[in-house]
Amino acid sequence: MKYKADISLLFVAFVWGATFVVVQNAIAFLPPLLFNGVRFAIASILLWIWVFIFERKPLDKQLIRAGFILGIWLCLGYAFQTIGLLYTTSSKAGFITGLNVVLVPFFSFMILKQKPSLNAVIGSVLAACGLYFLTVSGDMSMNKGDLFVFLCAIAFALHIVSTSIYATKFSAVLLTTVQVQTVSIICFICSYLFEDWSVVPLSIFLTFDVWGALLITALFATTIAFFIQTHFQQYTSPTRVALIFALEPVFAALTAYIWNDERLQQAALFGAALILLGMIFSELPQHIWQRKKSARLS
Numbered sequence: 259m260k261y262k263a264d265i266s267l268l269f270v271a272f273v274w275g276a277t278f279v280v281v282q283n284a285i286a287f288l289p290p291l292l293f294n295g296v297r298f299a300i301a302s303i304l305l306w307i308w309v310f311i312f313e314r315k316p317l318d319k320q321l322i323r324a325g326f327i328l329g330i331w332l333c334l335g336y337a338f339q340t341i342g343l344l345y346t347t348s349s350k351a352g353f354i355t356g357l358n359v360v361l362v363p364f365f366s367f368m369i370l371k372q373k374p375s376l377n378a379v380i381g382s383v384l385a386a387c388g389l390y391f392l393t394v395s396g397d398m399s400m401n402k403g404d405l406f407v408f409l410c411a412i413a414f415a416l417h418i419v420s421t422s423i424y425a426t427k428f429s430a431v432l433l434t435t436v437q438v439q440t441v442s443i444i445c446f447i448c449s450y451l452f453e454d455w456s457v458v459p460l461s462i463f464l465t466f467d468v469w470g471a472l473l474i475t476a477l478f479a480t481t482i483a484f485f486i487q488t489h490f491q492q493y494t495s496p497t498r499v500a501l502i503f504a505l506e507p508v509f510a511a512l513t514a515y516i517w518n519d520e521r522l523q524q525a526a527l528f529g530a531a532l533i534l535l536g537m538i539f540s541e542l543p544q545h546i547w548q549r550k551k552s553a554r555l556s
Contacts, residue, residue: 263490267502270483275509277471277479278348279517281340284471287462289453290340293472294333295445300476302442305435308485313431324424325433329440331417336441337448338410345403347520352510353388353530354407359504359537360385361415369419377539385536391529434484504537 285293309315343351363378389408424433449455463469511530514520 259493263493264502266486266490268505270486271503271506272509273478273483274503275352275506275511276513277475278343278352278510279513280471280474282343282348282351282518283467285340285343287465287468288458289449289455290344291337291445291449291453292455292458293468294336294340295442295449297472297476298336298438298442298445298480300472301480302435302439304477304481305431305438308481309431309435313429315429315432317432317436321428321432322436324428325436326440328417328420328424328433329437329444331413331420332437333441333444335410335413335417337445338406338413342403342406342410346401346407348514348518349507349511349520349530350401350404350526351407352507352514353533354404355411355414355510356504356507356533356537357385357389357408357411358414358418361411362418365415365419366422370422381536381539383536384539385533388529388532388534388536391525391532431485438480438484504534507534 281293339351339355342354346354360378360382363372363375364382366372463472507530511520
């Protein structure tokens with residue numbers, strides 16, 4: 259079961275990485291907040307059907323409140339990410355989003371008072387250096403899209419930390435369903451307020467770039483991905499899960515190269531490699547270095 263879990267979680271990382279290109283192609287036709295609203299509405303419908311058939315557990319105020327809080331962070335993450343994809347490439351967005359892996363220890367310290375390990379500190383420094391090489395151009399300024407995606411990484415990191423507070427208290431499926439529904443509602447409201455729906459003809463939903471992206475992201479990247487993570491994470495360690503998910507930006511860069519012919523320059527490739535190294539380094543078990551130190555002293 260352990261290897262089955264690894265393969266399933268690797269599939270999740272691949273789906274999340276590959277959807278950067280899918281979303282970027284779709285928002286060329288559909289406003290980003292409206293796209294997310296429809297995407298998460300479809301996912302929430304599928305999840306509510308699952309809850310009605312298999313869960314049949316009552317909702318209480320505490321669960322709704324927890325799901326709403328998680329939904330806010332999740333909404334901010336996807337909103338910043340989708341808007342950022344209007345101005346930056348899929349491959350760069352994938353690696354910048356992956357910075358949430360090294361941001362989590364610092365937010366855990368600030369919110370949960372959990373002291374970050376030496377690995378997390380070193381990994382964060384490596385990732386920060388990588389972010390510089392990946393996103394800073396010759397005029398020493400960040401691309402606007404890179405900044406939006408970096409804010410997305412912060413929101414996702416806060417979502418992960420908040421999830422650790424509520425995940426053990428409530429049903430994972432119900433908690434996921436409430437937060438996905440929250441994302442859909444907030445995105446629809448913000449899209450109505452800040453985006454012009456009149457420029458979006460209904461016929462645009464009949465194009466493959468739009469309806470294909472909506473179905474792929476709603477079904478695979480949201481409903482199935484969250485279910486797989488919730489189900490299979492019990493068979494492996496959080497560290498192993500983080501290492502597997504660290505491959506998400508690699509898949510993002512690979513699919514961006516295959517489908518959009520996006521090519522990172524040498525400095526950007528070096529930065530991407532540093533971010534990936536930082537993400538992996540930050541999740542290495544601390545006892546590895548303790549063992550090596552003990553071996554040298556013996």
